[in-house]
Amino acid sequence: MDRKILKNYAINILVIIAIYILLKVLMGTGVISRYHQGIIIFIMINIILATSLNLATGFLGQLTLGHAGFMAVGAYVSAMTAVALKANFKGMPDLVMLIISLAVAAVASALVGIVIGVPALRLRGDYLAIITLGFGEVIRVVINNIKATGGAQGFTGIPKISTFDNVFWITVLVVLFLYRLTHSRQGRAILSIREDEIAAEAVGVKTTHFKVMGFAIAASIAGIGGGLYAHYIAFLDPNTFNFMRSVEILVIVVLGGMGSLTGSILAAIVLTIMPEALRSFANYRLLLYSFMLIIMMIFRPKGIFGTGEFSWQGFYDRYQMRKNALLKREQE
Amino acid sequence: MILFLQQIINGLSVGSVYALIALGYTMVYGIIKLINFAHGEVMMAGAYFAFVVAISSRFPFPIVLFISMVMAAIVGIVIEKLAYKPLRNAPRISALITAIGVSLFLQNLTLVIFKADPKIMPVLIEKKPINIGSLQIGTVTLTTLILAIVFMVILDVFIKKTKPGKAMRAVSEDKDASVLMGINVNKTISITFAIGSALGALGGVLYGITYTQVYPTMGIMPGLKAFVAAVLGGIGLIPGAVLGGFVIGMIETISKAYISSQWSDAIVFGLLIVVLLFKPTGILGKNEKEKV
Numbered sequence: 089m090d091r092k093i094l095k096n097y098a099i100n101i102l103v104i105i106a107i108y109i110l111l112k113v114l115m116g117t118g119v120i121s122r123y124h125q126g127i128i129i130f131i132m133i134n135i136i137l138a139t140s141l142n143l144a145t146g147f148l149g150q151l152t153l154g155h156a157g158f159m160a161v162g163a164y165v166s167a168m169t170a171v172a173l174k175a176n177f178k179g180m181p182d183l184v185m186l187i188i189s190l191a192v193a194a195v196a197s198a199l200v201g202i203v204i205g206v207p208a209l210r211l212r213g214d215y216l217a218i219i220t221l222g223f224g225e226v227i228r229v230v231i232n233n234i235k236a237t238g239g240a241q242g243f244t245g246i247p248k249i250s251t252f253d254n255v256f257w258i259t260v261l262v263v264l265f266l267y268r269l270t271h272s273r274q275g276r277a278i279l280s281i282r283e284d285e286i287a288a289e290a291v292g293v294k295t296t297h298f299k300v301m302g303f304a305i306a307a308s309i310a311g312i313g314g315g316l317y318a319h320y321i322a323f324l325d326p327n328t329f330n331f332m333r334s335v336e337i338l339v340i341v342v343l344g345g346m347g348s349l350t351g352s353i354l355a356a357i358v359l360t361i362m363p364e365a366l367r368s369f370a371n372y373r374l375l376l377y378s379f380m381l382i383i384m385m386i387f388r389p390k391g392i393f394g395t396g397e398f399s400w401q402g403f404y405d406r407y408q409m410r411k412n413a414l415l416k417r418e419q420e
Numbered sequence: 421m422i423l424f425l426q427q428i429i430n431g432l433s434v435g436s437v438y439a440l441i442a443l444g445y446t447m448v449y450g451i452i453k454l455i456n457f458a459h460g461e462v463m464m465a466g467a468y469f470a471f472v473v474a475i476s477s478r479f480p481f482p483i484v485l486f487i488s489m490v491m492a493a494i495v496g497i498v499i500e501k502l503a504y505k506p507l508r509n510a511p512r513i514s515a516l517i518t519a520i521g522v523s524l525f526l527q528n529l530t531l532v533i534f535k536a537d538p539k540i541m542p543v544l545i546e547k548k549p550i551n552i553g554s555l556q557i558g559t560v561t562l563t564t565l566i567l568a569i570v571f572m573v574i575l576d577v578f579i580k581k582t583k584p585g586k587a588m589r590a591v592s593e594d595k596d597a598s599v600l601m602g603i604n605v606n607k608t609i610s611i612t613f614a615i616g617s618a619l620g621a622l623g624g625v626l627y628g629i630t631y632t633q634v635y636p637t638m639g640i641m642p643g644l645k646a647f648v649a650a651v652l653g654g655i656g657l658i659p660g661a662v663l664g665g666f667v668i669g670m671i672e673t674i675s676k677a678y679i680s681s682q683w684s685d686a687i688v689f690g691l692l693i694v695v696l697l698f699k700p701t702g703i704l705g706k707n708e709k710e711k712v
Binding site: 145151208211214215218222223226233331339346371374375377379382385386389 | 524
């Protein structure tokens, strides 16, 4: 790795640790209340969901409208695993229980992703969107009507083991994993499919293989997000995983920029805080939210970052360039 | 047997409402390749227009229906001009998100104006069963079916025989070529939105009358199912939307009656997945070869 990239990693790790310490201190001193802490956890869950959807929609170029379905699979599988673990192994540490539950959830969601993906990814464009939409609705109806999930009454008694600390670090790991993935050999193959599927196939990229792989990874990470959600909220209602939930995640991805992980992170922060901040407008808040969505799309259809990523180095370079240009102009 | 026939007629009636809404989806998709997610909300708006006119005046049903359809057509044109036209050359997914935004906006606007509780739709069509032998058909069911078929025939004649109808077909075939032929594309797109929205409003009014109530989120499920119907029949194709609508309505009614009312939605969406896997372009769709 050349020095510039190493430097970038060092800066990012320091920034992440600084944010973590800052949030911890603010929570310790009570500046961030429990209510705000909840919002922060929801932001991070949304970051996990949005970055994973970004892998499927932004990097792979496959429009998906059923991401909430994968989230639901992960949430329910993780919840059931944790309940079973709690009953059979008394005194298991929370963190171990969480990790096992999330791992099972990730595997289950990935399997569902493969089952949907193998036939559906043969289709192009809008059809995949419609199939995933249909799948999301089917999952919801199934959860609503079987006994194991508690049906329409919801699933109760889930161990509340998602805390700020573990959600924060899992989010960091997920984003890091996705960043490394999209900048690897596999990631370039995935990007080539988005740019031109036929050309990619012509140069020897196994398009079906990489499409299913990308889709399954996106599904499994959405499952992890769902699991964290289940263990934080401790109660699951199948109707929270409806079509609108999928749309919310998609809106975060498109607004941040398809193919930009940092864009998804920023948009997840903005779009999670916005409805909460608008709470004082009561009934008008969703009206304002949808209005802003339309306006943002009309004036910035590519999203905040487009396909680019935000980096401190790039920010610094641009600052230097501007400063140099100014100095030059003064000298002349 | 009588019961089965009764279910068939109910299925046709539900299906005709889906078909009316599906026509709007398919026409818009055919002409600008946009999945107009706000269409379900236009249908809801149509039902609300009818509700407002019906409670504030004593107009008979045909006039209420006419006003509602005209208003919905205007709403459709305004949506297209303000929200979709600026994005005509943007990435398609941005237009899709805008459509979702418009859909949310209309829902919440209705919520703010009329509040969330369902409003009772006034009796616009007198409810009395008509007996044909031992078969009993409600007037509402019958009116729905007849109105839907009449408007479908009008639409068919409009598209095949009139100049604007021909322009619509030309634009959906090839936009650039139709500009060269002297067709006003913007006007044609506006007409498409107007007709689609008016038919959606008709569907909405009939839906509201059948279930005797209107509420802000009433457009979501029928909208989604009508969209499924459009895809099932072959999106972009007008006969496909009608066929898909009737198929979906029939399957839903039959599965509700004979299998389980909770599982009927899963059956409808599951069927869509199966059909798309075997024939991705829908029942009536033709396979197009991809050009490199």
